[in-house]
Amino acid sequence: MVAMTVNGAAVSVDADPETPLLYVLRNELELNGAKFGCGLGQCGACTVLVDGKAAVSCILPIAALEGRAVTTLEGLGTAEAPGPVQAAFIEEQAAQCGYCIPGMIMRTAGLLAETPEPNDEEIRAALQPNLCRCGTHMRILRAARRAAGRPSEEDNFAFVGSRPNEEGAPS
Amino acid sequence: MEESGSAIMNAAAEVRAILVQRAAERLGVETERLRVEDGVVVGGPEDIAYGALVDGETLHVRYEGRGRRADPASYQIMGTSFPRTDIPAKLTGAPAYVQDLRLPGMVHARVVRPPVYGARLAEFDRAAVEAMPGVTAVVRNGNYLAVVASGEYQAVEAKRAAEGAARWSGGITLPERSKIYDRLQASAAEETVIHGTDAGSGSPVKRLEVRYTRPFQMHSSIGPSCAVGLFEDGRLTIWTHTQGVYPDRKAIAELLSMEEGAVRLIHMPGAGCYGHNGADDAAADAALIATALPGQPVRVQWMREDEHLWEPYGSAMVVEANAGLSAEGKIVDWTYDVWSYPHSTRPGGAGNLIAGNLVADPFRLTPPTNIPQPAGGGDRNAVPPYDIPGARVTKHFVTDMTLRVSALRGLGAFMNVFSLESFVDELAEAAGADPVAFRLAMLDDPRASDVVTAAATDFGWDGWTAPMPGFGRGFAYARYKNLAAYCAVAIELQVTPETGEIRIHRAVSSVDSGQIVNPDGVRNQIEGGIVQSASWTLFEEVLYSSDRIESRDWSAYPILRFDAVPASVRVRPIDRPGEPFLGTGECAQGPTAAAIANALRNATGVRIRDLPYSPERLRAVLQDT
Ligand code: FES
Ligand code: FES
Numbered sequence: 001m002v003a004m005t006v007n008g009a010a011v012s013v014d015a016d017p018e019t020p021l022l023y024v025l026r027n028e029l030e031l032n033g034a035k036f037g038c039g040l041g042q043c044g045a046c047t048v049l050v051d052g053k054a055a056v057s058c059i060l061p062i063a064a065l066e067g068r069a070v071t072t073l074e075g076l077g078t079a080e081a082p083g084p085v086q087a088a089f090i091e092e093q094a095a096q097c098g099y100c101i102p103g104m105i106m107r108t109a110g111l112l113a114e115t116p117e118p119n120d121e122e123i124r125a126a127l128q129p130n131l132c133r134c135g136t137h138m139r140i141l142r143a144a145r146r147a148a149g150r151p152s153e154e155d156n157f158a159f160v161g162s163r164p165n166e167e168g169a170p171s
Numbered sequence: 172m173e174e175s176g177s178a179i180m181n182a183a184a185e186v187r188a189i190l191v192q193r194a195a196e197r198l199g200v201e202t203e204r205l206r207v208e209d210g211v212v213v214g215g216p217e218d219i220a221y222g223a224l225v226d227g228e229t230l231h232v233r234y235e236g237r238g239r240r241a242d243p244a245s246y247q248i249m250g251t252s253f254p255r256t257d258i259p260a261k262l263t264g265a266p267a268y269v270q271d272l273r274l275p276g277m278v279h280a281r282v283v284r285p286p287v288y289g290a291r292l293a294e295f296d297r298a299a300v301e302a303m304p305g306v307t308a309v310v311r312n313g314n315y316l317a318v319v320a321s322g323e324y325q326a327v328e329a330k331r332a333a334e335g336a337a338r339w340s341g342g343i344t345l346p347e348r349s350k351i352y353d354r355l356q357a358s359a360a361e362e363t364v365i366h367g368t369d370a371g372s373g374s375p376v377k378r379l380e381v382r383y384t385r386p387f388q389m390h391s392s393i394g395p396s397c398a399v400g401l402f403e404d405g406r407l408t409i410w411t412h413t414q415g416v417y418p419d420r421k422a423i424a425e426l427l428s429m430e431e432g433a434v435r436l437i438h439m440p441g442a443g444c445y446g447h448n449g450a451d452d453a454a455a456d457a458a459l460i461a462t463a464l465p466g467q468p469v470r471v472q473w474m475r476e477d478e479h480l481w482e483p484y485g486s487a488m489v490v491e492a493n494a495g496l497s498a499e500g501k502i503v504d505w506t507y508d509v510w511s512y513p514h515s516t517r518p519g520g521a522g523n524l525i526a527g528n529l530v531a532d533p534f535r536l537t538p539p540t541n542i543p544q545p546a547g548g549g550d551r552n553a554v555p556p557y558d559i560p561g562a563r564v565t566k567h568f569v570t571d572m573t574l575r576v577s578a579l580r581g582l583g584a585f586m587n588v589f590s591l592e593s594f595v596d597e598l599a600e601a602a603g604a605d606p607v608a609f610r611l612a613m614l615d616d617p618r619a620s621d622v623v624t625a626a627a628t629d630f631g632w633d634g635w636t637a638p639m640p641g642f643g644r645g646f647a648y649a650r651y652k653n654l655a656a657y658c659a660v661a662i663e664l665q666v667t668p669e670t671g672e673i674r675i676h677r678a679v680s681s682v683d684s685g686q687i688v689n690p691d692g693v694r695n696q697i698e699g700g701i702v703q704s705a706s707w708t709l710f711e712e713v714l715y716s717s718d719r720i721e722s723r724d725w726s727a728y729p730i731l732r733f734d735a736v737p738a739s740v741r742v743r744p745i746d747r748p749g750e751p752f753l754g755t756g757e758c759a760q761g762p763t764a765a766a767i768a769n770a771l772r773n774a775t776g777v778r779i780r781d782l783p784y785s786p787e788r789l790r791a792v793l794q795d796t
Contacts, residue, residue, distance in 0.1 A: 035393075036394070090259055157736070
């Protein structure tokens, strides 16, 4: 038995302690937010928050979660009352197939919990572990920026150090 | 949009005409006096809602062209951006994909594939796997193997154990990767001259002769294929994300020797698939396993390596192009040859399914078709869209496909536009001409010129200078299939020679896909197309050695991550009110690749004709120069 909280509710899970959290979330708890993408920690589709930090649930055995607090996409809000990060993604229409987006939202939520006012480089870096195959990246960046309180009309996610006279540019 | 969207538009116009006619009869007035506002027929002595006109009946009539489409100027909704209705649910965790389907009593299955195409299951210790916790069944049929467990992770563990308990023998030897293009060109091919017969007769003063290559590339959906099956009372139901429920049903019925009428496929969304990926095969897996376990719903989820190793890839391709330039800098002759494996092995018969190849009495692949022009398969977009006197284009269709291949977004258009638009750029440079002006001078379709001009203007093509060394700009244009959407892309990028890294600073594009329904939907498709094509162009190649495919996960098949996402992507959709829908989804793939190629040349002076432009390749090429 592993006791933890999931989206604020206490749960005790009776499964092989080696079982990765993802399978428990999707099957025992019937939560759809965390997706199976690779099972290898390579794509971020399964991202959740553990004690407020983004983590890939597909390679996280439940044995490691005793007493810890897990937040999934469902814990951020509902379709009727989406949480701020979800609302930002909806506002930016940041989805094509949408399969990777729950992971992107959780990754953004994790970033904002640690760094409330991230710059564009910090957003890129935070999202680096997560893959999107549909090419929705521009919208995801825009949504993350919006969630960080800096909505913008135009894309300009400049690479640090690439242009002359830019902060961090090689001299 | 081209097909379903047009059909719905026509059907709606027909129904409107029928209902207005009925209202006119009921009200005793001429139809000309009546008009429709928001589902209500108005203008007569009283207003009648559509619902009242069809009360208590099913309006099921044949389309006869009675209606006229509304004047585009009167559209209230079409042409304005509106939010997608599916997004809030998907972004808050509602069940939305076949992966999210849970049926009462459902068990979990995993497939156990051979290590390479054609290997046979020589020995298998079935008892060892059956004894594992939670395992409820091991399904074997010839070389087909799957495990079933009550818990999903138990099924994963059973799969891993079954892999250890299986000994495979034989299997095909894969060709040497560095020789794949020579091999493709040397293979027996069906040759078709698809354009022109005469390769021109001008008097060229300069001649360019080049060869471009593209490796096998993957769909590699983020969500591996999945299906749920239930066999009950002799009837089989499959929930699937296939792109074609009817063809897949037919193939599955053949696989199981069942009547088609006893097999039902229900479509549910999956993760983006970009063509024929593992979806049909996963449905067949669910069918084969579910029929072995009557009354039990079975969910089959492929693991990452099942998708990477077994999906049908986009074909490797070779293009050879040869053209002459006159003293005035005009193209006077043009010869273009494209070699390709098939671009569709969709079902088809049961032999087009992985399971169909593995069962004890295997089925044979339905011979792939050589998809004809004008749309074309490997030769899609092989015919130049330019006014070139004396151009000859030949397709070499090779069916001995080496690796399993099928339809990947755009089929041959990606490679042909990459090649053709790279070549046009090479010719422009040899002619000392501006690449945009060179193209415009050869385009006589005003809609083509409009997208080219729009993209060049938005980019600031004229007067552009490199902001610092290592920067370059490139341009490309194509009309998808030479009959669908027009798209032009301009790219500004920066190359870091030490790392071989390419950063795309700006991608600026314009697109004309006819009447626009949802401008934001058009933008979303083009943005996605540009980013996905950038990934194909910069990173992607299926790796293999003689006895296996090596690209089994994301580390052995890298795709674009956020550090390589362009700084800016701009899309200008050009609306053509009243013009047919041309479809938007596939038109950006080719132009993006060529614009990157041309910008790379502009930035470094190096022309790379082999995809992908991986950091390793780029480093090596730049060090050699
Ligand atoms: S599914 Fe967990 S990282 Fe890919
Ligand atoms: S939106 Fe489809 S994978 Fe990201």
